Amino acid sequence: MIRTILEKIEAGRSFLVASHESPDGDAMASTLALTNFLRECGKDVLAYNRDGVPQDYAFLPGAENLVSEIPPGETFDVGFVLDAGELRRAGAHLKEVCRSLVNIDHHPFSEDFGDVYYVDEEASATGAMIYRLVKASGRPLSQEVALCVYTAILADTGSFRYSNANPEAFTTAAEMVARGVNPWDVASSLYESQDEKRLRLLAQALATLTVSSCGRYASVAVTQAMYDQARAGAEHTDGFVNYPRSVRGVEVAIFFRQVSATSFKLGFRSKGRIDVGALSREFGGGGHHNAAGAVVDGTLDEVRATVFSRLDSLLAG
Incomplete structure (x- = not known):
């Protein structure tokens, strides 16, 4: 499959590189890793995300x-859709502007929407799969691509804390450091340069902390009113789900984020026993065993009640 993709790169002239809406670190960094690589190959490339670049990742080259x-x-001759799971998450219109689509992803049940389907559920991050392409091409690894690959892996493994922090994640990260990536510079950009708005929004979100009576799941929420009060936006909520996840005894964490007057986006995190990817699919979403999401209609109280009821059933089993 890698050889097929490299042949498409060799034959093509114009490329689009896109990832899912509300991009996380892997989506954004893998997009820019591939974009930089293609430009180094002398190609015309447009990097696209309908929600733009989150401020946390504005330090990446090409952002x-x-x-x-x-x-x-x-x-475009070829469109790359990265880390999306489903084409609609990047934009269904991409099929109309690209003569050929390549799906590169590491999510289970990733939709087979492309002419080339390169999906590896065992990969730590989509960024690690981009590095496989670069390595197989035989071209030198640039500092720009190395920085993006390292950031993708760091972000998607939760700084190497999650279960997807596999041997490839560590060896690839080590190679990027050997090529000149400074781990402190990346960590400083991601974790030590927070917008004041984010902290004010986080203070409100933590006030909504709920822990189940059994102590095995917990949640926080952000509403539009909170956004307005903190003068913040969805881009400031990255990582909020990790706070209920950190509560002692909690197996599943949920982040409820309002996305319209009548719907909430759910972010799930599991510590292992509960497959939140399967749970998300019940709600029309998707994701990994330990990290997944969905959008559910209703008020916050209604959505909470629905999700909590389902979790009570799962945890009782």
């Missing part, structure tokens, strides 16, 4: 050129 709208009338 300043990523666009949130595709110029009218522009088409």
